[in-house]
Amino acid sequence: MAFPYKHVLLIGATAGIGRAMADRFLATGVKVTAVGRRQDRLDDFVNKDETGNASAMAFDISEISKTQDFADSVMKSHPDIDCLFLNAGVQSSYDLSDPACFDMGKFQNELHVNYISLVALAHAFVPIFTKKDTLTSFIFTGSNIAIVPATTLPAYCASKAALNVFTLCLREHLQHTNVKVIELSPPAVQTELHDYMGERGRALGMPLDQFIDQAHEGLLAGKDQIIIGAIGPAETFNEIVDKRRAAFDGLAKIMRSH
Numbered sequence: 001m002a003f004p005y006k007h008v009l010l011i012g013a014t015a016g017i018g019r020a021m022a023d024r025f026l027a028t029g030v031k032v033t034a035v036g037r038r039q040d041r042l043d044d045f046v047n048k049d050e051t052g053n054a055s056a057m058a059f060d061i062s063e064i065s066k067t068q069d070f071a072d073s074v075m076k077s078h079p080d081i082d083c084l085f086l087n088a089g090v091q092s093s094y095d096l097s098d099p100a101c102f103d104m105g106k107f108q109n110e111l112h113v114n115y116i117s118l119v120a121l122a123h124a125f126v127p128i129f130t131k132k133d134t135l136t137s138f139i140f141t142g143s144n145i146a147i148v149p150a151t152t153l154p155a156y157c158a159s160k161a162a163l164n165v166f167t168l169c170l171r172e173h174l175q176h177t178n179v180k181v182i183e184l185s186p187p188a189v190q191t192e193l194h195d196y197m198g199e200r201g202r203a204l205g206m207p208l209d210q211f212i213d214q215a216h217e218g219l220l221a222g223k224d225q226i227i228i229g230a231i232g233p234a235e236t237f238n239e240i241v242d243k244r245r246a247a248f249d250g251l252a253k254i255m256r257s258h
Contacts, residue, residue: 001220001221001222002220003025003028003030003219003220004135004137004222005030005082005083005135005136005137006030006031006080006082007030007031007032007033007078007080007081007082007083008022008025008030008031008032008033008081008083008084008085009033009035009074009078009081009083009084009085010022010025010032010033010034010035010085010087011035011036011061011084011085011086011087011088011118011121012035012036012061012086012087012088012089012141013032013034013035013036013042013045013056013087014034014036014037014038014041014042014045015036015041015191016189016191016208017087017141017186017189017191017208017211017212017215018034018036018085018087018088018141019034019041019045020208020209020211020212021085021087021212021215021216022034022045022054024212024216026049026051026053026054027051028216029051029053030053031053031054031055031078031080032053032054032055033054033055033056033057033074033078033081034046034054034055034056034057035056035057035058035059035061035074036056036058036059036088037058037059037060038058039058042056042057042058043056055077055078057070057073057074057077061088061113061117061118061120061121062109062112062113062117064116064117064120067117067120067121067123067124068124070124071121071124071125071128075128082129082132082134082135082136082137083136083137083138083139084121084122084125084129084137084138084139085139085141086118086121086122086138086139086140086141087139087141088113088114088117088118089113089114089141089156089159090109090110090113090114090156091110091153091156092106092110092153092155092156093152093153094107094152094153094154094155095152096154106155107154107155110155110156110159111155111158111159111162113159114155114156114159114160114163115159115160115162115163115166118140118163118166119166122138122166122170125138126174126179129178129179130174130177130178130179132178133178134178135178135180136178136179136180137179137180137181137182138170138179138180138181138182139182139183139184139219140163140166140167140181140182140183140184141184141186142160142163142164142167142183142184142185142186143156143157143160143185143186144185144186144187144227144228144229144230144231144237145157145160145231146160146161146163146164146185147161147164147185147231147237147240147241147244148231148232148237148240149161164183164185167181167183168245168248171224172248172249172252180224181224182219182223182224182225182226183224183225183226184215184218184219184226184228185225185226185227185228185241186206186211186215186228186229187205187206187211187228187229187230187231188204188205188206189205189206189207189208189211190204190205190206190207190208191208206228206229211228214228215228225241225245227241
């Protein structure tokens with residue numbers, strides 16, 4: 001099965017999973033407009049492209065008061081965009097037992113960037129995508145630790161858990177439209193997301209190329225929930241995910257009937 005979207009607007013495309021997915025899309029003939037804060041990395045992405053399908057736009061997604069203007073601007077420049085890939089995020093560790101060292105501002109910003117800013121982007125693009133007469137999609141990069149949280153990462157896990165809930169709800173709300181909602185759920189992947197851990201951070205998790213291969217395979221298969229890896233025994237983890245999804249679907253039917 002071929003990837004059904006022609007032009008991906010990829011948020012958080014300057015490093016890690018985002019940049020690697022952007023490169024993979026270009027290599028398979030898909031247009032990519034990369035979005036990030038770092039202009040030098042956006043320029044590098046465009047300059048290294050040999051397909052003619054790469055473009056870029058600098059935007060800080062945390063500035064949600066500017067989100068609608070960004071959406072309108074990028075669609076004016078690239079009206080054929082039919083896929084919004086929401087990948088940006090930050091991660092920090094916290095010791096909740098030591099209030100003196102707990103940075104509430106940092107904690108709130110992590111939740112804002114990883115969750116609220118992505119909801120704002122989805123909110124801006126829903127009316128744009130539903131008006132198209134072709135298939136469109138949102139792809140959210142979640143995390144396996146949205147399901148089983150990592151104790152030192154309470155803000156990151158909470159933000160990804162919230163994003164998982166939003167993804168489930170958005171998919172159900174848009175089920176009768178032309179918009180497909182896809183959740184990509186990675187394990188730890190070897191990227192600069194873990195640089196706060198020092199030198200050992202880049203060695204944590206699945207090699208990036210291996211992850212991209214599996215993620216792309218899941219996208220080509222047309223799945224709306226792509227779970228890669230597991231926390232603990234894979235059979236147990238996948239059973240939790242499947243039963244939770246089934247319970248959500250059951251509750252959704254009840255809620256819709258009242």
